[in-house]
Amino acid sequence: MKSFFSLIFCVLFASLAAEGQGWERVYPTISNEFQSSVKKILLNPAGGYLLLVNHEDWDLGYYNFHIVGLSEEGDISWIKEFDTPFAIKMVDFIQTSDGGYAVLYNRSSFGSVLMRLNADFEPTSSVEFNTLYPNVKVYGKQIIENNEGFWIVGKDDPSPSSLGMVAGVDDSSNPLGLSLLNYDDIYNSGVILANDGGFLTANDGNKDAIGTSRIFVRRYSSSGMDVIWEKELNGGGNWIGFGDITVAPDGGYVIAGAQGSGSEVTLIKIDEQGNIVWQKSFSQQPGQPAILGSCKITPCVDGNSYWAILNTANSGASIVLMKFDLQGNNLLTKYFGGTNDNEFALTVSGTNDGGCVIGATSTGLNRWLPFIIKTDSLGNTFSSAVAGTVAFDIDNNCIADTISLLPKIPVSVLQNGQIVAAANVGPDGEYLIGLDSGTYQISVQLPSAAWVICDPDTLNISVNNGDTLTSVDFVLQYNPQPLDSIYGYAFHDIDGDCFRDSFETAGYEGWPVYLYIYENGAVIVADTVLTGPNGYYVFDELTGATNEMYANLIIPGPPLGSGLLCHPTNCPLEEVFGFPSGLSHQSNIAFNCDSLPPCPLIEVDIATNVIRPCSTSVYHINYCNIGVEPASDAYIEVTFDAGLDVTASSIPWSSANGNTYTFDLGYLASGQCGNFDITVLASCDDPNGTTYCAEAHAFPDTCSLPPGPNWDGSQIEVTAECTGDSVI
Incomplete structure (x- = not known):
């Protein structure tokens, strides 16, 4: 029997921590892949944070992932890389009751894999759910652990018209059971551990032909196979989508979702029996871009409020951080990024100092980078910043002339040799980057080698607390040089x-x-x-x-x-x-x-598709004279299995001797290639699964050269015999 009291105990005492400083960081050095994101953040028991970073490597054609340890200040402490030989997408990351960790990922066209890690993040086991449950494709969305083992919630197929699904596995990698839910068109799913050792699942989808998405909540016993109750949240007849579910500090559960085709944030509080206690909705703020619904939610460590994250729907997408009290009233709303870049939030966790930490991805440096936002209890990060312009010098006198040609140029901020922040220049040539107080180096990433920066190309700056350092400007010249x-x-x-x-x-x-x-x-x-x-x-x-x-x-x-x-x-x-x-x-x-020897050398291969009894198949023969000399009177002999009858060919055969057919090729110049097809009929008396053989041999197949004048008549002879499975 597992115990979870130690995990709860740590959370209760975490609220005694002091107020912390906020910060924002991008992490371009974790990986060189084009697209990286922070999929999940955990509080590290040793202090700081643990990141699950997902990557898409376009050059190598598969995905990998990293687990990264950060200090409280956001500095990288260590990086652990995990490579796989197949396409994967990371789903979830949790701490386990034995002091280790578990990651859940989905293999493309295969399904979910649960990887167990020890406290040092070394893999200890791996479970493929499609092996445990071969009749169903299991695609997980989230994972929890209870006394019985691990449970994932998701769907039975990656397509939109899939059924909801819950599947379990115990500590010894044995199946605990699988349950398909009686509704389809599943998009989002979530699961949360209940107070009695059971768990709740929540999915959006359809249950009938109405075609309007609803949220379905199920309460399971600890065994995972007994459904205690099921509730349907229909959004008052409107479309409603699921985003997240969390335990309410004052009892019950809170579900975060979206309504109005995703343009409204919706919070629903339910009690232990699934009855609605309250429901609140929030639209976009005046003067701000429209929000993109389904959010993530987590309780603050003070037990008196919630943090929630979502994103805006505009082209320069930004991250929205909201804070709610226990009755679902909005306490604050903050916007991060999105001026000249795209930022998308994916995960949020409450921190021990009363703030929160957000895992995201950002288009800084013209590729998607892991992005972390750490706030204080009021949702603040930096109270300081650096600002300036990147301008174009038309006449090469190092005096700014125009800024209209330089949008989207990346500006990087370095400290101790590491990039700690980045932003793209806007259409007005300006940039603004939030920073903590301290000393930094600012540099600009040039569009190409034809661009140069008027000295200096890197600026050293000092940022004071509460101030925005302005006029940190760069002047660029376009000066292409002829290639040598x-x-x-x-x-x-x-x-x-x-x-x-x-x-x-x-x-x-x-x-x-x-x-x-x-x-x-x-x-x-x-x-x-x-x-x-x-x-x-x-x-x-x-x-x-x-x-x-x-x-x-x-x-x-x-x-x-x-x-x-x-x-x-x-x-x-x-x-x-x-x-x-x-x-x-x-x-x-x-x-x-x-x-090659100075003679003709004909290379030939033969291939066909699946052969079935009483059906015709086509053999494809390809040949090339890869020798130095041309081949005169070349021909190919093709020998078929006795169960195959030749019925036709794309070039005529010159002779047939039993099952061997000869095809004349004539003169083949050096490097000349060709091909032809032969159609065969398999015997109707042969059973399914019969193996058929065919062989193609090209002539001339010998290259006999006269010995050189210095040959003394000596020869090298090799003999061999088979002894068991070895050649002696």
Whole structure:
């Protein structure tokens, strides 16, 4: 039997902490992925915060995630990386009763996986819910732990027309049961531990043909399979969507959602039997953009109020923080970000000093970055800021002339070598970044190498508490320079690491190298050269090309008749690059090729789709003369299983001997390739699952060369025999 009293005990005594300082931080160094977000925040028992950071790596084609430890001041203490070989999206992160942690993620087209971690964040077990429940695809939205084990709530399919679902697993990875709910079109789901060891689930969806979304709340016993009661919250006949559910400090539960197609925040207080105690709705504030409903909610540690987060619906989306008393009355509303960037809040937790910490994502530095907001009990972060302009110098005299050409340029704030804040320049050329008091360095990220900053390119500043430091300005010039050269090697990669090491001096001569230089998608330079000795090439006539542009260099491989056979590698045959640090660029392309004998060498393969008895199938035969010399009177013999009858072919066969068919190819030049198809009928007497074999063999298949004049008649002979499963 598990005990949860220690967790509750810590929360009760946390309210004695003192008032804390607020702050805002972006974290570009956690990962280089284009899109990162803080999915969940936990209070670290050792102090500070624990972040679950979700990433989408567009280059590698899969997702990974990090768990990050932060200090109370928002500094990174440590980072733990978790990579997976498949696409995942993080769902939830909780502390477990044994002092460890659990993360829940969904695999694309597969379902939910529960990963258990020890107190040092090392994986101890992993449970795939679709293995536990093979007849249902389990896609979780949230997870809780009770005395029986772990329970997830979600839906049975990633599509919109899915059924609500609750599934459980015990500490030994055994299934506790699965329950499908009798309503569909599930979008959001939540679960919260009840006071008696059971739990409540809440989902939005439809239960009949009305087509209007409602919220359904179920109370389960601790076993997870007994439904004590179910309630339907229909929003007075209007559309209502679910956002979050939390335990009310004064008893019962509070559900946060949205009405009016998401334009109104809705809070609903229910008692232990699911009866509505009160219901409140809130629309957008005067002069502020429309809100985007379904919010997250959590009690403040003082036990007298709630924090709630949501987002605005405008193009420069901002984060909205609201505070409510225990009767659902709005105490304060704060807006964060959104002036020149997009910020989206995803999670909120009450902090021990009476404030809250918000996990979000922000478009600072022109990519989605993990973003944390820490507030005091009044929802404040910084009382200080830095402000300035980024202007354009038209005549290159380092005097600002206009700001109209420079919106969306990122401005970064560094402290102790780390980026602590960032913002994009607005259409008026201005920026404003909230900061704590202290010393910082401010820099601007240039659009390309063709832009330069009038000295200095980094400004040292000191921000005083309660003040906004203004006139921290930058002046940029547009000064593109003509490119000098692009050069490199088509080299023999001995160790297969795609990098030209000092010992890899051999290269491939006479190979074509193609270069394209682009500006705004238009080709400015298109040129071809041949590699010289050691595979060296150079493009040094780049008329019209500047360091504002980008290039695509391609070395497709050896030309026909080169006498080389290149083996597949993981090294790219082309490179796309800009010119961030100079007017020249070196691009080395790796190959691993062997010399071919001076004779014809025909490569052939044969493939087909699934073969079923009493049905026709098509075999595809592809061939190439990869040898140095042409092949005269070439032909291919194709032998089929006795259970297959040949009925047709795309080229005629010249002879048939039993199940072997001969196809004449005639003259094949070096490098010449071709293909043909053969249609077969499988025997109707064969059972399903029968394996059929086919073989293709190309001729000529020998390469006999006369010995050299220095041959002394010696030979190398190799003999072998099979002993058990080994060749001796």
